[in-house]
Each structure stands twice: as structure tokens, then as C-alpha cells.
Amino acid sequence: xxxxxxxxxxxxxxxxRPGGDPFIIFKNINLTVRDGExxxxxxxxxxxxxxLLRVINGLMPHSGGQIxxxxxxxxEVNQELLMGFVFQGASLLPWRTSLKNVLLGVEGxxxxxxxxxxxxxxxxxxxxxxxxxxxxxHQLSGGMQQRVNLARALAVNxxxxxxxxxxxxxxxxxxxxxxxxxxxIWRETRKTVIFVTHMIAEAILLSDRVVVFTHRPGTVRSxxxxxxxxxxxxxxxxxxxxLDLENVVWKQIxxxxxxxxxxxxx
Numbered sequence: 001x002x003x004x005x006x007x008x009x010x011x012x013x014x015x016x017r018p019g020g021d022p023f024i025i026f027k028n029i030n031l032t033v034r035d036g037e038x039x040x041x042x043x044x045x046x047x048x049x050x051x052l053l054r055v056i057n058g059l060m061p062h063s064g065g066q067i068x069x070x071x072x073x074x075x076e077v078n079q080e081l082l083m084g085f086v087f088q089g090a091s092l093l094p095w096r097t098s099l100k101n102v103l104l105g106v107e108g109x110x111x112x113x114x115x116x117x118x119x120x121x122x123x124x125x126x127x128x129x130x131x132x133x134x135x136x137x138h139q140l141s142g143g144m145q146q147r148v149n150l151a152r153a154l155a156v157n158x159x160x161x162x163x164x165x166x167x168x169x170x171x172x173x174x175x176x177x178x179x180x181x182x183x184x185i186w187r188e189t190r191k192t193v194i195f196v197t198h199m200i201a202e203a204i205l206l207s208d209r210v211v212v213f214t215h216r217p218g219t220v221r222s223x224x225x226x227x228x229x230x231x232x233x234x235x236x237x238x239x240x241x242x243l244d245l246e247n248v249v250w251k252q253i254x255x256x257x258x259x260x261x262x263x264x265x266x
Contacts (some may be wrong), residue, residue, distance in 0.1 A: 013063035040203035043213030084153030
């Protein structure tokens with residue numbers, strides 16, 4: 001892998017509260033992500049994982065520290081132009097077809113309309129939706145809607161792909177299928193991915209590295225390289241190395257929940 005594409009240095013996020021101390025969401029986040037690396041973040045609910053993605057993308061300002069993208073500070077670059085964001089829900093416009101929803105990500109960027117449409121069609125093909133270009137969201141299953149969501153994020157050719165629990169709303173069978181689809185797409189595109197999930201097994205299956213957050217205010221507790229070869233299939237979940245890592249990560253999250261008083265939801 002090449003050098004770091006993203007560096008977070010002592011990154012903080014807090015929200016002011018009238019007449020009181022600020023509400024600290026996360027603090028002192030130090031994280032380096034290399035080009036083409038797939039990194040998952042896990043931790044107790046409320047520890048700031050989703051907020052971190054929004055700060056990295058520039059949707060929310062940070063309160064302190066630095067974000068470096070290819071060695072340049074976030075203030076020097078347009079974060080939104082360098083990143084694609086896949087939200088928990090598909091967030092598709094119901095009056096637009098699959099093709100038109102994917103085009104949302106590339107419209108208004110001064111590019112030739114024919115070229116942008118070809119790009120949108122290419123990415124629908126990449127996510128396995130050739131032939132569904134003219135279908136509306138209500139005509140698609142939940143998994144297919146999320147594939148449109150992913151195609152929209154990829155169509156902007158992002159330097160970094162941010163994914164916030166994209167499969168959380170899917171049933172178990174569809175979720176497993178989408179995990180395998182994402183592994184295939186990652187192999188083909190080699191995008192740098194930062195993936196937030198509550199499922200430890202999902203993080204291990206997909207990732208090169210798993211980062212564990214503490215309870216709020218969140219910070220990095222530990223990082224684990226995933227010692228499993230690629231390409232991966234569902235069979236790898238029975239590998240002793242997979243099970244050992246899943247157990248270690250689970251114990252750390254359990255400790256964080258208990259340290260927070262046992263009220264955080266996993």
C-alpha cells in the first residue's frame with residue numbers, strides 16, 4: 001500500500017452548552033489510513049463514530065486538532081469533492097430513477113452530460129444493477145436501494161469512501177449478501193474505505209484493520225490488523241483467527257460499556 005491518504009491528529013469534537021461545560025463527543029483521535037486500506041470503526045453506541053465520519057467529510061466542523069488529506073490540511077482542500085458518503089439509509093429521492101439518483105452525485109460539476117451519464121451507468125453496473133436504471137426506489141428491494149446509494153457515492157470517484165452502518169436496516173440474509181458485494185466492489189476499485197459498524201464480525205470480515213473506540217467521549221482504545229487472507233468468503237467466519245479476534249474485540253467493547261455504567265447499547 002502507498003502512503004497515508006488520511007491523518008487525524010488529536011482530533012476533537014465538542015458541542016457548547018449554555019451555562020455549562022461543553023458536551024464532548026470525541027477527543028484526541030489519532031488515526032492514519034493508508035491509500036487503498038479498508039478500516040472499520042467499532043465501539044459502544046454514542047461514542048462518536050458517526051460524528052467522526054461527518055467531521056472527516058466536512059459536514060460538521062471539528063473543535064480542535066487536524067485533518068490531513070494527502071498531507072494537506074482539510075482547510076486547503078474541498079473535503080466533499082474528495083469523499084463519498086454512504087449513509088445508514090439509502091436516502092434516495094423517490095421521484096428519481098436509479099440512474100437519476102446516481103447522477104445526483106455528479107451533476108453540477110461542470111462535466112459533459114453524456115460523460116456523467118456513462119459514469120452513472122458504469123457504477124450501476126459495478127454494483128450489479130444493470131437493467132434497473134429506470135426503476136424507482138419503491139420498485140427496488142432494500143438491498144438494491146443501498147446498492148444505488150453506494151453507486152452514487154462511487155460515481156464521484158472519491159479519494160475516500162465513508163460508510164456509516166450502510167447495512168444496518170437490512171435483514172440478516174441481505175446483509176450477508178451485501179457484505180460479499182462490498183468485498184467484490186472493493187477488490188475492483190481499491191478505494192480507501194472507513195466503515196462504521198456495530199457488528200464486530202462484519203468489521204473483521206471486511207477490513208484490513210479494526211479500530212476500537214472507547215465509551216464517550218470517544219477516543220481510540222486499540223487497533224487490530226486482521227490476520228486473514230483475501231479474497232474472503234463467509235466461510236472465513238469459522239477460522240480460529242477470526243473467532244479469536246472477534247472475542248478480543250467483544251471483550252474490549254464490553255469493558256467500555258461497563259465503564260460507562262452499563263447503559264450504552266451495543
